[in-house]
Amino acid sequence: MTANSPQLWQQVIDKVRTWARLNSIWAVHFNSGSCNGCDIEILATLTPRYDVERLGVKLYGSPRHADVLIVTGPVTRQARERLIRTYEQMPEPKFVVSVGSCSISGGVFDGCYNVGGSVDEVIPVDVYIPGCPPRPEAIIDGIIQLLKDLQGGKPRSAVRPNVAAELPS
């Protein structure tokens, strides 16, 4: 491999990208029908005591600028399509963190007529953070897990279905 071979450049660029991504994760938060319990805990992680911004994590309003989608709550019928749409709007590579028991399995809302079930039935999920609601420490731990995976270049296990095919045109 010579100094100006394209692969080498690609490797260098990839390294820089991973480095940059690891140090500045932008997240968008989506509430797909939660009880607010998880949402306020996510917000608490941003505030002085837990302060995830020290890890470079920033909560951002637009999915188009986000690396990570944080989903809370069971997926209700009305929110399902919005969730897919938000996911679709994010640029690659994108990662999904599912926060709270009810986003993982439906939790207490399992069986309610308007609840479709877990988030991973709708979009692929990379990290699950259980708890009802999980403590801010647990949420931070989940984010660290994600960062570690990215650092190790671990491939994400979930097979990405073609979610776009489900959206009505």
Add this chain to the structure above:
Amino acid sequence: MNIEQTLQTAEKILAPWNKDTLRPESNRMDMVVQTDELRAATNALHDAHWGYLSAITGLDLGVESGQLEALYHFCSGPVVVSLRVRVPRENTYLPSIADILPPATFFERELSETLGFKIEGLDESDRLFIPDDWPSDVYPLRSDFAVEQAAPVSGSRIDEIPEQGMLTGNTFVIPIGPQHPALKEPGHFQFTVDGEIVTGAKMRLGYAHRGIEKAAESRSWYQNLYLFERVCGICSHTHAMAYCMGVEKLAQVEAPPRAHAIRELVAGLERIHSHLLWLGVAAHEAGFDTLFMYSWRDRETVMNLLEQVTGNRVNYSANVLGGVKCEVGPEQAAKIKEGLDYLETRIRHYLEVVTTDAMFLNRTRGIGTITAAEAEKFGLLGPTARASGLMRDIRIEAPYGAYVRYPVSLVTRTNGDLEARCEVRLEELLVSCFAIRAILDNMPEGPLTARMPRKIPAGETIARVEAPRGELLYFIKSNGGETPARIHVRTPSLCNWVSVLEKAVGRQLADVPMLIAGMDPCFSCNDRVVTVLRTDKKEAWSWKQLREYGIEYYRR
């Protein structure tokens, strides 16, 4: 006036339409009225200024009886008068009372969507709670409802932004949400604006509609406690408390005094966490992020206390049917007092900030003013109502549980603007701190729980509790079995929405974020997606941009 007199006044007012009177509980009176006389009866109550409409509960009386029933709950202090209207299943027509009492708008919609009442003049295609792809003529709260019936209608689309009729002349529609701070639901709003001025407002809920009321009918009385705690993660204790109080009333079990005291104590701590949370959010919407960070930092103090007492930061599960499950010992009492010392100084400081900081006052003073008369008309509840000078606080009007022994004092303001709402909320916290100290100093001794039966005797009851956002009403009906027959929850935010929609009209678009934050809908998420449609081009705005636009606007 005592309870009996108030009831008699109502009976006198309603006498011409009264077909049958029932007295299910000492503070309640049920009156059967005929469908076509409902409006006249409502009018009479309204004209006599008797109470306010607190909720409308719909009941399915079963396929065999062939009837549906609607209960219009009017409250005045501790007294609840319910007008009961029965309609046959084949013809579920009900006259609308929303023109007499605007708060009925949302209640009637709920009746129509969940039980299939045909409300006069209501456009059924325009849904508020159930999903857009829900088949028509299928009603989830009917007793013969099966999930299979609710298969999505093919070809229907969820969440479509209506395009026609919105781009005329200088007006355009700004859809906001659904990812937006809302009660238990992320709401979706459409504001019509002419230039900078909002000329119309519309809303869509139901993104977080999970179907809890239906699910409750198939779960045991004990399981339901944990379900209702999760209606809202911010005021979970008040939900559980209202549920427990209702079920205990039906079972004729009285929770021990120590349990009541601990319930009030946790409710007080919850109020502190909830209002500090709100203060942060409101400050954030006003562009005052320093205050947001400070108030959330201090909120961690109360979160610690809640965790110490109950073992969890959110969804504490302090209640069980018949009492509470956590003990507050002397060691904890000392810790709580220590925490309160700190919190009180901070709250006093915030009170000073919100009344003196020129930048913040710019966004709050004189904005979104609601007069007492308007507050009455919209049926406002909680701190929003009290900021307009309405004496509405269940803890004082109809003290329940330990509030008899450890009363709280009423905090009101008369200006009715956003500043007043900030002041009321913060001052309330000082009152709560005071009450918590009183409880800790004289905690009654005794057991924490009373024995509860597994089956709850048949009957109906109403439990009303003051949540941080206002009066929370639970209607609970039992058929004597192991599961409830019907539980209806009316959350305070639902009543307060009407005011936001009305108040936004005629205001600057830049004020909308503050107006919404000002009534304190349950805050559900940080930033949401917003699309702004301009006359010729589609432009995407995030809530963040709208907020920044508001902040920018006030810089000028």
